[in-house]
Amino acid sequence: MVKIKEALESCQEEFFLPGNSCCAGCGLEIALRWAMKALGPNTALVTPASCLNVVVGLWPKAAPNFPFTNMAFAAAAAAATGMSAAFKAKNYRFPDKVWGEMTTLVFAGDGGTTDIGIQGLSGAAERNSDFIYCCYDNEAYMNTGIQRSSSTPHGAVTTTTTLGKERYKKNLPAIMAAHEIPYIATCSVSEPLDIYDKFKKAKSIKGSRYIHILAPCPPGWGYQSESTIELARLAVKTGSWILFEIENGITKLSKKSQPLLDPSKRTPLIEYLSNQKRFSKLSEKDIIELQERLDLQWLKIASKIKYQENPT
Amino acid sequence: MVEATNDFVQEKETIVIKGNISAAYAAKSARVQVISAYPITPQTTVVEKLSEFVDNGLMPGTQYIKVESEHSVMASVITASMAGTRTFTATAGQGLFYMFEMLHWASGSRLPIVTTIASRGAAPPWNIWADFTDVMSCRDTGWMTAFCATHQEIYDEVLMSYKISEDYEVLLPKFVAYGGFILSHTSKPVIIEDQDLVDSFLPPLPDEKGWPHLWIDPERPLMFGNLIMPSGFYYEFRMKIHDAMIRAKEKIKSVAKDFEKTFGRNYGNGLIQEYKMEGADVGMVIYGDLALQMEQAVDDLREEGYKVGMVKLRYFRPFPVEDIIKIAKKVPLLGVVDRATAFGSPTGGPVSSEVKTALHEVEGTARILPMINGLGGREVTLEQQKNQLKILIKLNETGELPKDMLYGTYWDGLLEVK
Numbered sequence: 001m002v003k004i005k006e007a008l009e010s011c012q013e014e015f016f017l018p019g020n021s022c023c024a025g026c027g028l029e030i031a032l033r034w035a036m037k038a039l040g041p042n043t044a045l046v047t048p049a050s051c052l053n054v055v056v057g058l059w060p061k062a063a064p065n066f067p068f069t070n071m072a073f074a075a076a077a078a079a080a081t082g083m084s085a086a087f088k089a090k091n092y093r094f095p096d097k098v099w100g101e102m103t104t105l106v107f108a109g110d111g112g113t114t115d116i117g118i119q120g121l122s123g124a125a126e127r128n129s130d131f132i133y134c135c136y137d138n139e140a141y142m143n144t145g146i147q148r149s150s151s152t153p154h155g156a157v158t159t160t161t162t163l164g165k166e167r168y169k170k171n172l173p174a175i176m177a178a179h180e181i182p183y184i185a186t187c188s189v190s191e192p193l194d195i196y197d198k199f200k201k202a203k204s205i206k207g208s209r210y211i212h213i214l215a216p217c218p219p220g221w222g223y224q225s226e227s228t229i230e231l232a233r234l235a236v237k238t239g240s241w242i243l244f245e246i247e248n249g250i251t252k253l254s255k256k257s258q259p260l261l262d263p264s265k266r267t268p269l270i271e272y273l274s275n276q277k278r279f280s281k282l283s284e285k286d287i288i289e290l291q292e293r294l295d296l297q298w299l300k301i302a303s304k305i306k307y308q309e310n311p312t
Numbered sequence: 313m314v315e316a317t318n319d320f321v322q323e324k325e326t327i328v329i330k331g332n333i334s335a336a337y338a339a340k341s342a343r344v345q346v347i348s349a350y351p352i353t354p355q356t357t358v359v360e361k362l363s364e365f366v367d368n369g370l371m372p373g374t375q376y377i378k379v380e381s382e383h384s385v386m387a388s389v390i391t392a393s394m395a396g397t398r399t400f401t402a403t404a405g406q407g408l409f410y411m412f413e414m415l416h417w418a419s420g421s422r423l424p425i426v427t428t429i430a431s432r433g434a435a436p437p438w439n440i441w442a443d444f445t446d447v448m449s450c451r452d453t454g455w456m457t458a459f460c461a462t463h464q465e466i467y468d469e470v471l472m473s474y475k476i477s478e479d480y481e482v483l484l485p486k487f488v489a490y491g492g493f494i495l496s497h498t499s500k501p502v503i504i505e506d507q508d509l510v511d512s513f514l515p516p517l518p519d520e521k522g523w524p525h526l527w528i529d530p531e532r533p534l535m536f537g538n539l540i541m542p543s544g545f546y547y548e549f550r551m552k553i554h555d556a557m558i559r560a561k562e563k564i565k566s567v568a569k570d571f572e573k574t575f576g577r578n579y580g581n582g583l584i585q586e587y588k589m590e591g592a593d594v595g596m597v598i599y600g601d602l603a604l605q606m607e608q609a610v611d612d613l614r615e616e617g618y619k620v621g622m623v624k625l626r627y628f629r630p631f632p633v634e635d636i637i638k639i640a641k642k643v644p645l646l647g648v649v650d651r652a653t654a655f656g657s658p659t660g661g662p663v664s665s666e667v668k669t670a671l672h673e674v675e676g677t678a679r680i681l682p683m684i685n686g687l688g689g690r691e692v693t694l695e696q697q698k699n700q701l702k703i704l705i706k707l708n709e710t711g712e713l714p715k716d717m718l719y720g721t722y723w724d725g726l727l728e729v730k
Contacts, residue, residue, distance in 0.1 A: 042530045046391065059544050062535035067528045069394065070537030072413055075387035078379055082348060082388030083528060085375035086395030089345040092373030094520050098530060120387070123380025 001255060002193050002200075011037040011196065020063035022055040025225030027215030027232065029055070030189040031136045032107055035211075038199035039132075041066060043103045044083055048076035048117055050109035051143040052136075074116045076106045077124035080131040088130075103203055104131040110151035111141045114170045125179035128207040132199070135172060135210075138217035146220045155286055156278045158220075164281040173212050177246050181208040184246040186254075188214045190232035194243060194254055201245075214241045222277025234272040239298055250308055253301070261302050269294055320370045322507040331463045331495035334502045335402060335428040335488070336361035338470030340371055341510045342426075343517060344400040346392035348377040348385045352407040353440045354492035355430040359402060382407040386414030386425075393423040394536065396522020398474065401425070404492055405432035405439075405446045412450065418485045419454025419553060421536070422525055424477030425485040426470060427455075430496040431600075433688035441689020442491030444600060444652035448628065448662040454553045456486040456560060457628040459599040463500040466490055468577060471510060475567045478515050480524055482560045484553070491601040491651070493689065505575060513574045557630045564627065583632035585624040588614060589642055592621030594704040595678075597639070597648040597667060599625040602685075602692055606649075609697040620701045625663060633670040640667075640677035645708045647700060651686040659721045660684060681707060685724040696725060 015036035022029040028051055036043065044067040047053060053070055056063045071079040084104040091099040108117055113135035121133060140158045141147040148158040150170040157164050176184050183205045185198040195213065202209040216232050218225040235241035236256050243254035259265045269291045273279040282290070322341065329337070335358045339347065347366070349359040359378075366376045377388050382403055389399040403411065408429060418425050429447045433439030447457055458473065460466045466488065473486045490496065521527060527534060540546045561583060568582030579585055588610050589595055598606050603624040613620045623639050625632070640646055650661030657665040664682030671677045683700060686692040703714045703722065714722050 044395075044528050044530070054539055056535065056538055059538050059540040062538065064533065064535055066533050067530060068533070068535040068538075069391065069528065070535075071391070072387065072417055074383055075414060075417075078348075078384030078387035079391040081377055081379070081384070082346065082391035083395055085346050085348075085377050085388065086392040086397045086528075089373055089375045089392070089397045090395065090520065093345075093517070097520060102530070119381060120384050123384055126380070127378070129377075 001197050004193065007193055007196055013037070015041070015065045017063045017065055019061070020055050020057055023218060023225065025218045025228040026055065027138060027189045027217060027228055028052060028136045030192065031134070031187070031195065031213045031215050034192045034195040035105070035107070035134060035199045036066065038196045039103050039105060039203055042098055042101050043105050045069065045105045045107055046071050046076050046079045046083060047107050048112040049073040049143070050112050051138070052107055052109070054143060073112055074120055076108045076112055076117050077120040077129070077133060080104045080106045080133070081124050081127070081129040084130045106131060106133040108133070108135055109143070110135060110137040110139060111149040114151045114172050115149050122179065125176060125181050125208045125210070128181060130206055130208070132202045132209045132211065135212045136215040137212060138215045138220055139169070140220055142217050142220040154290065155282045157281055158278070173210070173246070176210040179208070180249065181210060182206070182248060183209040186212045186214070186241070186243055188232045188236050188241055188243060189216065190229045190236060191243065191256060194256070198245065220278070223275060227275065231272070231275060234267065234275065237267040238269045238272045239266045239294060240269055240272055242301065251304060253305070260298065261305070263295060263298065319372060320507070322504065324503065324506040324509070326501050326503050328499050328501050329463065330357060330497055330499050331466050331490055332357040332430060332497070333361050334463045334466040335470060336365065337502070337504050338467045339400040340365050341505060341507065342398065342400070342471060342474050342514060344374060345397035345517065346375045346377070346389065346399045347401065348379055348388040348392070348399070349401050350379055350382050350385050350403070350407060352382070352404050354432060354496040355402045355404040355407070355428070357496070358428060358430070382411040383414060386411040386418060389425050390414060390418050390421060390423060393425050394421060394526055395528040396518045396520070398517055399425050400427070402428040402430070404430045406435060408446045408450065409434070412453070415450055415453040415455060420549070422483040422553070422556070423485055424474065424483055426473045426477060427485065427487050428466070428470065429487050429489040430492045431489050432492040439688040440492060442494045442601070442651065442686065443688050444489060447487050447489040448652045448654065450487070451629065451662065454484060454557070455629065456484055456557065458486065458488050458626055459628070460488060460490040460495065461601055461603040461624060463495060463502050464577065465579070466495065467502055467504065468571065468575070468579070471514065472567050472571055474514055475570070476560060476563050479563050482556050482563055483523065483525065484556055484560065489600070494601045509574060513570070561630050561632065579626060580624065581635065583627045584635045584639070585626060586639070587622045587624065589621035589623060589639065591619060592643055593619040594645045594647070594701070594708050595620070595639060595643045596622040596701060596704065597625055597636070597646055597663065598622060599628070599663065600651060602649065602651060602697070605692070605694055606697050608694055609701055612694070612698055613701050618701065618705055620705065628663065628666070631666055631670065636667055636670045637674050637677060640671050640674070643678050645681065645704055646678040647681045647683055647704045649683045649685060649700065653684070653687065660719065661721060664721065682721040683724055684721060690725055692725060700724060
């Protein structure tokens with residue numbers, strides 16, 4: 001992993017500028033800032049309908065210091081496909097220019113990714129379209145007022161799940177893995193150097209790359225804005241949000257999640273859940289069940305990793 | 313896929329091809345740089361032929377994206393066009409409906425995207441045959457809409473479309489529509505033009521900077537499409553789309569002239585094409601492939617001594633209001649035939665409603681008899697079209713309307729319901 005000192009030296013340049021309209025403590029802002037630090041200036045971004053449409057600034061304000069295209073809700077992955085195709089077509093006509101070095105980036109929310117955008121994303125991933133697709137996951141439709149999405153976790157209260165969501169969170173990284181794309185990673189905004197590393201690596205790979213970032217949302221989750229990092233970190237420490245990479249089909253736990261294979265290293269899930277108003281409807285029994293479900297998930301991961309190391 | 317290293321050579325040749333293949337050849341002649349497509353009957357052979365061209369290295373540098381839906385088709389050509397490339401796609405019916413959201417995105421971005429439509433009926437029930445309701449339903453999307461009556465016209469109109477759409481005073485996307493199966497799947501001789509001549513006719517491909525109003529370029533970072541308050545320029549942008557659409561009329565006319573000068577084929581004034589309207593007692597306004605057969609009907613009736621004429625409408629958007637008024641001053645009665653529906657509109661037909669609107673409060677213009685026929689590919693015979701002309705003659709002479717009128721519109725060729 002990149003060292004803090006090194007990162008501070010090479011990451012001075014800002015592409016997502018201050019003065020934007022993000023809420024205090026917005027997870028999305030941290031995610032985009034660090035992604036762009038890793039990707040650098042020859043990056044063109046597409047975003048479907050999401051908080052990002054608004055927080056970049058209402059016309060004529062614009063916080064992004066790089067090409068930034070707003071796109072229809074269901075259309076992000078296809079739009080990025082078209083954009084990267086155009087860069088290839090331009091590279092054919094103007095081979096000595098920047099077009100061959102362009103990175104096409106999607107930054108989409110969980111609604112735009114796991115719900116309305118999934119058809120386009122699946123199509124693009126199957127084609128292995130040349131882009132990095134990043135889902136910043138705040139686990140509900142925050143821009144429209146905290147409605148449930150398929151990425152909302154079980155038990156979370158939203159404005160359309162007033163008693164807490166019954167169903168479980170859709171596992172998008174696993175769905176992307178089923179597409180056998182070259183690179184998949186998960187990140188948390190509490191680990192900016194991990195974000196930096198993973199975007200750097202993604203940039204060096206061709207084809208469809210998918211990065212899923214947990215991006216806490218103070219008004220949506222119901223916590224004080226200064227606690228964003230703390231909560232994102234608790235999500236990792238409890239093992240509720242697992243940091244990993246899947247490169248050419250091989251799953252590898254990232255540094256902060258690796259030790260959690262040992263159950264005793266995991267912080268109890270209740271510490272993550274009890275700090276958010278959205279989980280206020282969970283009973284003690286619910287929490288015990290969720291903890292058991294999480295432990296089972298870790299057993300599956302452990303056996304998968306074991307199998308990868310020794311496939312017999 | 314064969315990597316193309318050299319430019320391709322296309323000498324002028326006449327080949328017998330389907331209408332869809334004519335559209336594909338036109339895209340190749342126009343040197344489109346990005347194609348995105350999803351198969352839908354009856355458009356499929358357009359995208360098949362283009363695959364063949366690209367796979368065989370006949371479209372050097374062209375990127376062909378085979379997406380998973382029409383919504384993605386339009387999304388991908390929109391961003392490809394934004395990035396400053398010439399783009400092409402083709403669709404029909406349900407596919408066009410599915411891309412509807414993105415149609416506004418294309419016109420709102422003022423992108424010169426050209427799309428051919430092998431028009432078909434709207435489901436349910438499933439229908440894949442000629443019916444222009446698909447493209448007519450996109451009336452207010454800010455896309456220019458032209459119709460073709462012949463296989464050659466498909467090739468020619470696609471070429472003209474790039475010249476019109478890419479004009480800096482227009483910069484609007486455009487549909488080129490033709491009847492599914494009737495043109496898409498029948499074969500006729502089509503002249504494929506010499507590449508050098510096509511290159512001299514069309515504007516050059518966009519340079520590295522792309523279009524004048526919109527680009528994706530790290531050297532000139534631009535944020536496109538962010539939220540704008542009601543006090544911002546949203547309203548003015550809308551007005552400018554309408555303004556560009558109206559200005560396009562003159563461009564369409566001058567491009568048609570230019571086209572005739574370059575390639576020797578005449579398409580009237582570009583917006584409309586009159587046929588034997590001089591000295592006519594009555595006239596018929598008609599569009600698409602049925603216009604071709606209507607010429608025959610006019611010829612036949614002229615031989616029988618009836619003074620009839622017709623006007624082939626080439627454009628629905630922009631609508632040639634001025635030309636329609638001129639025509640409507642030549643004769644006391646005009647029939648207007650739609651092969652499309654506009655439910656609940658003044659006449660039930662999109663073009664006849666439009667013609668009525670154009671003539672409203674204009675003194676000394678013709679009475680209009682709206683007609684609808686051939687929906688969902690229902691056959692419209694030469695005899696039927698001759699009868700439509702005779703209905704006009706009778707109405708003009710005796711004031712007698714045909715049977716089968718429904719709220720003032722003549723629905724021709726309905727099945728008997730017992």
